[in-house]
Amino acid sequence: MSATEEQVDHIKQAVERWNAGPVAKLLAKFPEQRAKFVTASDRQVERLYAPEAATIDRYAEKLGLPGEYPFTRGVQPTMYRGRFWTMRQYAGFATAEESNQRYRYLLEQGTTGLSVAFDLPTQIGYDSDDPMAAGEVGKVGVAIDSLADMETLLDGIPLDRISTSMTINATAAVLLAMYIAVGEKQGVPPEKLNGTIQNDILKEYIARGTYRFPPGPSLRLISDIFAYCTEKVPNFNTISISGYHIREAGSTAAQEIGFTLADAICYVDTALQAGLKVDDFAPRLAFFFAAHSDLFEEAAKFRAARRLYARIMKERFGAVNPKSLMLRFHTQTGGVTLTAQQPDNNVVRVTIQALAAVLGGTQSLHTNSKDEAMALPTEESVTVALRTQQLIAYESGVTNTVDPLAGSFYVEKLTDDLEVEAEGIIKLIDARGGMVAAIEQGFVQKQIEESAYRYGQSIDNGERVIVGVNKFTGDEPPTINLFEVPESTTQRQLDKLRGVRASRDVARVEAALAAVKQAAVGSENLMPPILAAVRAYATVGEICSTLAGVFGEFSESTN
């Protein structure tokens, strides 16, 4: 027994005595509020946590130092003492004109990066005049049909200085090509562009639903992007492997880590099979997680994810570049935790969640607005959400030291337990033949659905309290101004699209689309022909239907 183990043993004995003595006596008179205490993810929580010897005896292996393997304490040595996280508010609606104005407003208010929300037709690869786009144009994000829209969207925004995150998956190659093309027009070469494309198709099959092509060709597109960007757009994060939507769909915190890292493993495997070298592309892999309200569990989740990922990249894939081992992540507060009832309460929820993300060492953060259980946010509510981040950064003091929760007996135990559980989930996926097979079997979807059902039931039966929803409810209807997408949006977008189609060089478009088709049939990298098509003002819909003609369309099977 080590000296630490001996000391820890004494403390544990003292805790046992305390539980059996004074606590038991007190409980006889004053029972605790519930028989069992659990986290938001149903993890049982003890009354009191005692130190673990391993935290000291295996300190280097479990925690290490910030900026060093296994990165449990953070990916940079000085963290927020050096620079705050990027304050990046996801935004986009109606046409490129309106969204451009919102971005300029957000930058004036102190956001430090852009985050583009595209409408569903753009995300799935339908033009605004496609029958499939009916009712959806400009609704959940901005409508982008061609390079002309992207030029308007980014007008006056210096792409060599502002980093842009684009939530785009099935059609990521097309939108990335448009971003590169706008950069060219601004005189910014691709190697100077900074930003992120989400490009995470696996979680679309699992939880988010904006897939277009089947898994095989979708993974090929992703590998093509990795290869192309490694050479030509080296500062772009080529993927943002997302647990956020898995969590939104109902997973637990451990499932969020486990399924997300299992997705990461699949992407790395695919790229290796395509002949890439792990240390060439892995430094550009980024992550995206949710932050929910269970403060300590969420902060521990980020720490556990960092440690587990570092180990996977080192031990499973033999990566040696420290940047390949770092899990860098964006966080968004939990959309699903917002309530339509008493919407002001959401400001408080978002504060707790944002704090969890910062305590967990996030690299960038989106804070939700209070009105988002009902509609897209108003400018006013987005401003409060942004101010919440600024308050945490400048007033709360939590940024003054690196990894301030380290050494909390509870947080370290949560970190350990979440890592073990997530690793177990990855083993389950491995046993099913990897993530694509597990998705095709419906395994991942089913696991998430079951967690969502348990969570919903715990609210419906009152075991779990949601303030303003199943307790402390009020009668008064919410009087709140909600944002509305202008009714004229669809017509204006259709007019613009018609104008583009009428003014472009049709022969050039046709030749470019033929080249896209040829590349899709063969095995050459798809990015150069897609970029050429984009430059010729081929539309998102034209490029994607060309690809779908070769790749086929994916459709969810239901039971």
Added chain:
Amino acid sequence: MNAAVKPRILIGKPGLDGHDRGAKYVAQILRDAGFEVIYTGIRRSPEQIVDTAVQEDVAAIGLSLLSGAHLALFTRVLELLHDRGADDIVVFGGGTIPPKDIPRLKEMGVAEVFTPGTPARQIVAAIDDCLLHHSVM
């Protein structure tokens, strides 16, 4: 009410919206309440949803939408039901629906709209009510 006589309900996701947590949850609580529930899966056209509803002879259709396209897509489903002479099918809906759209949806013929946070028992009771009321008419 005897579980065996409870009617069949279709839960549908019209349009391009992929958020199906609510749809799946409502499908399950209705099953728990004894209904036979068919879930369409995501990204179905109004035509596909109405075809399935008519083929499966459902008593009600629940439409879930979080993309803001509810006015366009719920309207289309109601039109198609009318065209098919299937007006007797009760239509209810849910999702991120702004309060001010709810009266408009009800005028169009949507029987009930359930916004986020509506308790399961309230949803089940409202649907029981709608179907009972409907069958009496």
